[in-house]
Amino acid sequence: xxxxxxxxxxxxxxxxxxxxxxxxxxxxxxxxxxxxxxxxxxxxxxxxxxxxxxxxxxxxxxxxxxxxxxxxxxxxxxxxxxxxxxxxxxxxxxxxxxxxxxxxxxxxxxxxxxxxxxxxxxxxxxxxxxxxxxxxxxxxxxxxxxxxxxxxxxxxxxxxxxxxxxxxxxxxxxxxxxxxxxxxxxxxxxxxxxxxxxxxxxxxxxxxxxxxxxxxxxxxxxxxxxxxxxxxxxxxxxxxxxxxxxxxxxxxxxxxxxxxxxxxxxxxxxxxxxxxxxxxxxxxxxxxxxxxxxxxxxxxxxxxxxxxxxxxxxxxxxxxxxxxxxxxxxxxxxxxxxxxxxxxxxxxxxxxxxxxxxxxxxxxxxxxxxxxxxxxxxxxxxxxxxxxxxxxxxxxxxxxxxxxxxxxxxxxxxxxxxxxxxxxx
Amino acid sequence: xxxxxxxxxxxxxxxxxxxxxxxxxxxxxxxxxxxxxxxxxxxxxxxxxxxxxxxxxxxxxxxxxxxxxxxxxxxxxxxxxxxxxxxxxxxxxxxxxxxxxxxxxxxxxxxxxxxxxxxxxxxxxxxxxxxxxxxxxxxxxxxxxxxxxxxxxxxxxxxxxxxxxxxxxxxxxxxxxxxxxxxxxxxxxxxxxxxxxxxxxxxxxxxxxxxxxxxxxxxxxxxxxxxxxxxxxxxxxxxxxxxxxxxxxxxxxxxxxxxxxxxxxxxxxxxxxxxxxxxxxxxxxxxxxxxxxxxxxxxxxxxxxxxx
Numbered sequence: 001x002x003x004x005x006x007x008x009x010x011x012x013x014x015x016x017x018x019x020x021x022x023x024x025x026x027x028x029x030x031x032x033x034x035x036x037x038x039x040x041x042x043x044x045x046x047x048x049x050x051x052x053x054x055x056x057x058x059x060x061x062x063x064x065x066x067x068x069x070x071x072x073x074x075x076x077x078x079x080x081x082x083x084x085x086x087x088x089x090x091x092x093x094x095x096x097x098x099x100x101x102x103x104x105x106x107x108x109x110x111x112x113x114x115x116x117x118x119x120x121x122x123x124x125x126x127x128x129x130x131x132x133x134x135x136x137x138x139x140x141x142x143x144x145x146x147x148x149x150x151x152x153x154x155x156x157x158x159x160x161x162x163x164x165x166x167x168x169x170x171x172x173x174x175x176x177x178x179x180x181x182x183x184x185x186x187x188x189x190x191x192x193x194x195x196x197x198x199x200x201x202x203x204x205x206x207x208x209x210x211x212x213x214x215x216x217x218x219x220x221x222x223x224x225x226x227x228x229x230x231x232x233x234x235x236x237x238x239x240x241x242x243x244x245x246x247x248x249x250x251x252x253x254x255x256x257x258x259x260x261x262x263x264x265x266x267x268x269x270x271x272x273x274x275x276x277x278x279x280x281x282x283x284x285x286x287x288x289x290x291x292x293x294x295x296x297x298x299x300x301x302x303x304x305x306x307x308x309x310x311x312x313x314x315x316x317x318x319x320x321x322x323x324x325x326x327x328x329x330x331x332x333x334x335x336x337x338x339x340x341x342x343x344x345x346x347x348x349x350x351x352x353x354x355x356x357x358x359x360x361x362x363x364x365x366x367x368x369x370x371x372x373x374x375x376x377x378x379x380x381x382x383x384x385x386x387x388x389x390x391x392x393x394x395x396x397x398x399x400x401x402x403x404x405x406x407x408x409x410x411x412x413x414x415x416x417x418x419x420x421x422x423x424x425x
Numbered sequence: 426x427x428x429x430x431x432x433x434x435x436x437x438x439x440x441x442x443x444x445x446x447x448x449x450x451x452x453x454x455x456x457x458x459x460x461x462x463x464x465x466x467x468x469x470x471x472x473x474x475x476x477x478x479x480x481x482x483x484x485x486x487x488x489x490x491x492x493x494x495x496x497x498x499x500x501x502x503x504x505x506x507x508x509x510x511x512x513x514x515x516x517x518x519x520x521x522x523x524x525x526x527x528x529x530x531x532x533x534x535x536x537x538x539x540x541x542x543x544x545x546x547x548x549x550x551x552x553x554x555x556x557x558x559x560x561x562x563x564x565x566x567x568x569x570x571x572x573x574x575x576x577x578x579x580x581x582x583x584x585x586x587x588x589x590x591x592x593x594x595x596x597x598x599x600x601x602x603x604x605x606x607x608x609x610x611x612x613x614x615x616x617x618x619x620x621x622x623x624x625x626x627x628x629x630x631x632x633x634x635x636x637x638x639x640x641x642x643x644x645x646x647x648x649x650x651x652x653x654x655x656x657x658x659x660x661x662x663x664x665x666x667x668x669x670x671x672x673x674x675x676x677x678x679x680x681x682x683x684x685x686x687x688x689x690x691x692x693x694x695x696x697x698x699x700x701x702x703x704x705x706x707x708x709x710x711x712x713x714x715x716x717x718x719x720x721x722x723x724x725x726x727x728x729x730x731x732x733x
Binding site (some may be wrong): 021106188191192193194195196197198199201268269270303310313314315316317 | 496512521531533534535536538539553554555557591595617618619620622623624626
């Protein structure tokens with residue numbers, strides 16, 4: 001195993017110190033450390049964070065290896081400062097059996113750049129009709145704990161109730177893509193002034209809020225854990241605030257793009273801005289930012305959704321929804337939250353690790369902690385250039401934008417996955 | 426002059442008026458024995474139609490031919506489009522063939538905008554999804570101006586399925602630019618949200634057709650597809666016709682000078698009765714004739730009428 005001596009790093013923005021990483025853990029912390037044989041990393045001016053954990057990643061393998069593979073997505077994740085990602089189930093075949101989740105898990109181990117934790121489908125084929133073998137996935141080598149039909153809503157209330165109840169047996173959690181399907185038939189973008197002007201079918205905020213309201217009541221009724229994927233509206237925030245005040249065991253995530261971009265982006269008709277749920281309004285963005293700061297929203301999750309060029313270089317209505325996110329999420333968190341390192345660690349590492357049950361992640365870099373961490377240069381600014389991203393796809397909505405912060409190094413169980421801002425392999 | 430015509434919002438009052446004035450000159454050609462001008466000789470106009478629309482395609486074709494342009498009709502049926510060629514690849518193909526203008530009709534909103542990014546020539550939006558149809562708005566404005574002598578200050582009621590209507594969006598934008606006042610009328614289910622903020626702040630909405638008729642100079646009836654009732658936009662064709670259809674008694678509540686318009690094709694008995702459609706107030710046939718003149722003006726000005 002390698003050893004690294006990180007010199008002069010600022011853990012979560014605190015006073016600079018040295019960190020010695022050896023045998024997969026943070027072995028020592030203090031000033032003036034030395035260690036024979038250790039690779040020295042000059043971290044002057046850098047901030048150390050616990051390795052980021054993404055609850056919501058689409059790696060596309062198996063099925064769409066032209067858009068992303070477990071390996072390319074893992075590389076993108078490491079470059080973004082992540083040490084663990086939860087791979088969504090909407091692959092082809094769908095990750096609705098122990099066999100498929102074990103395949104994804106194994107591919108993640110082989111790539112070795114982040115821990116790839118598969119998410120299992122709630123229903124067979126994401127069809128929303130009957131439960132997939134949730135227990136088999138939980139008992140598999142992949143040890144699945146998060147189940148989601150993401151991309152589709154578990155719309156049937158009885159099925160949702162059963163899923164929430166069933167996974168209690170193995171401390172599972174249902175991550176809901178909250179989208180009332182009848183209210184969003186043919187929907188292309190947020191329903192509002194811009195959709196009216198553009199003649200694109202609207203995706204009303206109430207279609208998200210109604211499902212979240214129902215699901216928090218169901219979760220309360222059966223005493224289960226619920227996680228809400230990609231919350232996008234001010235009204236959803238209020239529903240969640242109310243539920244949390246009542247003690248419902250609900251957590252929620254917001255994506256970087258819903259914290260930064262609004263529906264006016266659609267005016268170009270460039271489907272790089274097409275995403276589900278859609279980009280909303282300034283008022284929604286403000287509410288999401290406030291909820292992220294005050295804890296009503298627990299987590300920033302990327303919803304990294306790579307798509308091949310031909311699935312985006314077309315008419316808006318025919319394009320697939322989704323955006324890249326792994327390599328820009330931390331920069332957008334910095335843009336939105338500022339250098340509030342403890343809050344960033346909480347929203348992007350500790351809490352998502354806790355929700356996903358990833359015990360070796362989300363631990364602050366201190367002696368004895370697993371050496372899953374990332375080093376960030378907060379002073380750097382960079383222009384997002386799609387061609388430079390490690391993802392196989394190019395559908396970033398931030399092309400040409402200047403964003404703060406740069407990931408300089410990432411360590412997974414004590415081994416560098418990124419050094420000098422470059423993936424080690 | 427603008428390079429593309431994608432939206433009613435592309436036209437300021439001066440440009441729109443110039444198109445209407447040019448259309449009036451073009452209309453004189455239609456009265457001649459030889460209905461042809463040499464203005465676009467050697468230029469190529471492609472009609473790229475992804476939707477069946479015989480009347481719009483023929484109108485553009487006639488307009489281009491009267492200006493002596495070479496016209497290529499490229500329809501989605503029986504072409505490479507049926508084999509799954511992307512809009513971008515089709516655009517590059519047309520580009521390689523030297524299309525000076527592409528007239529595009531497409532079921533997806535925004536398709537004309539996308540196309541304009543991929544071709545060097547001018548793009549004319551001949552209807553994109555439920556978004557816009559700017560030459561229809563121009564020919565409607567031309568028709569109003571011909572009949573009523575002006576556009577500024579006119580009260581125009583646009584009645585029906587505004588939500589799905591590209592004609593309505595383009596009309597609201599253009600008429601507002603030209604100083605007319607638009608009232609949108611229809612069941613609340615078929616009026617899109619925030620329409621005034623989206624298109625023109627002085628636009629008003631009314632759910633009661635009878636209330637707006639006595640003060641309207643123009644009533645524009647939109648086509649309402651019967652399928653909409655299966656989506657619960659309204660309960661039945663009969664109820665729709667009773668509440669929002671224009672029949673003889675309603676027509677007689679209009680001011681003496683008021684006209685009735687329809688972009689066609691009509692659902693007789695649904696949004697309009699034959700008595701109204703065939704009445705002297707109806708401009709429906711004139712609109713078709715004016716369509717050719719207006720499209721001649723648009724092609725002429727987009728393709729180098731700058732020097733004219």
